[in-house]
Amino acid sequence: MAQKSIAVLTSGGDAPGMNAAVRAVVRAGINKGMRVYGVYRGYNGLLNGDVQEMNLRSVSDIIGFGGTMLYTARSEEFATPAGIKKAADFCRSIDVSGVVVIGGDGSFKGARALTNAGINCIGIPGTIDNDIACSEYTVGFDTAMNTALQMVDRIRDTAQSHDRCSIVEVMGRRCGDIALQTGIATGATAILVPEIPYNIERDVIQRIVNTQKTGKKHFIIVVAEGVGKVAELANYIENRLGIETRATILGHVQRGGSPTLRDRVVASEMGFRAVELLEKNLGNRVVAMKDGKIIDLDINEALDMQRVFDEDLYKIAMTISI
Numbered sequence: 001m002a003q004k005s006i007a008v009l010t011s012g013g014d015a016p017g018m019n020a021a022v023r024a025v026v027r028a029g030i031n032k033g034m035r036v037y038g039v040y041r042g043y044n045g046l047l048n049g050d051v052q053e054m055n056l057r058s059v060s061d062i063i064g065f066g067g068t069m070l071y072t073a074r075s076e077e078f079a080t081p082a083g084i085k086k087a088a089d090f091c092r093s094i095d096v097s098g099v100v101v102i103g104g105d106g107s108f109k110g111a112r113a114l115t116n117a118g119i120n121c122i123g124i125p126g127t128i129d130n131d132i133a134c135s136e137y138t139v140g141f142d143t144a145m146n147t148a149l150q151m152v153d154r155i156r157d158t159a160q161s162h163d164r165c166s167i168v169e170v171m172g173r174r175c176g177d178i179a180l181q182t183g184i185a186t187g188a189t190a191i192l193v194p195e196i197p198y199n200i201e202r203d204v205i206q207r208i209v210n211t212q213k214t215g216k217k218h219f220i221i222v223v224a225e226g227v228g229k230v231a232e233l234a235n236y237i238e239n240r241l242g243i244e245t246r247a248t249i250l251g252h253v254q255r256g257g258s259p260t261l262r263d264r265v266v267a268s269e270m271g272f273r274a275v276e277l278l279e280k281n282l283g284n285r286v287v288a289m290k291d292g293k294i295i296d297l298d299i300n301e302a303l304d305m306q307r308v309f310d311e312d313l314y315k316i317a318m319t320i321s322i
Helices: 018-033 043-048 081-093 105-116 141-162 175-185 200-213 230-241 263-279 299-304 311-318
Strands: 007-009 037-038 051-054 095-104 120-125 165-172 190-192 219-224 247-251 287-292 291-300
Touching: 007 018, 007 043, 018 037, 018 095, 018 190, 018 263, 043 081, 051 287, 081 095, 081 105, 081 200, 095 105, 095 141, 095 263, 105 120, 105 299, 120 263, 120 299, 141 165, 141 247, 141 263, 165 175, 165 230, 175 190, 175 219, 175 287, 190 200, 200 230, 219 230, 230 247, 263 287, 263 291, 263 299, 291 299
Parallel strands: 007 037, 007 095, 095 120, 120 287, 165 219, 165 247, 190 219
Antiparallel strands: 037 051, 287 291
């Protein structure tokens, strides 16, 4: 028997493409004869009754917007047994037996707890960092990279005009994927990521010196947020080599903006798969991408996975960025 009613929420940090996923859930659910509720401000919405039944027009024209129309928030109350029970009881009070949760690992842990309380939950990976181990791609990653790419390209213009070294910090506290791929795409002289320990003399200074010997006079260094200390690095390079060096932290500009085609399509695919799973009365599942295909797997298995950094791609970057 199909679910009578389902709900969708976004949790954790916002990511471009979340709206596309919400749209897909709402329209796929309605197409299957379900009632679909939008839950506002993450799990807090289930605790405070901040929900609204959606119709086809509720999600019109949102596919191209960044952020999340459902807003997002963190909830300390939901992390308690009493909070989980309260959220599950509220779901039952409006006849919701399935919830699609769009977010990261923390959001998935909440989905697992809610499923264990009797409300089937399906997770969709939505985070710009691409740091969810069970999925090779997360909604928002492509847009964040393209935003970073545009910003670094602009910074390069002025670095080249003044023969400067520009250090650019991109997002990624525990995951260097944005830094790695942006660095490759912009021809960065050095790329620093949290997964690979670095030696400043070997991995930055010597790379600049070697590049100088071939006639290059301006340099881009891309640094992941988890490495940080870009101001200190800029001072070190300037004092060590006498090159005017500037540091730029891109920050939350990478979270916003209209999602790319890839993020819109992947989010739509994942949202549709989530509704298919709820239609089958399945819960405790995560929708993910593997080998370019949309799959689903047990949420416990997903949370136990260890993310693997692409060291081969990093070696390529270090070889061709000279």
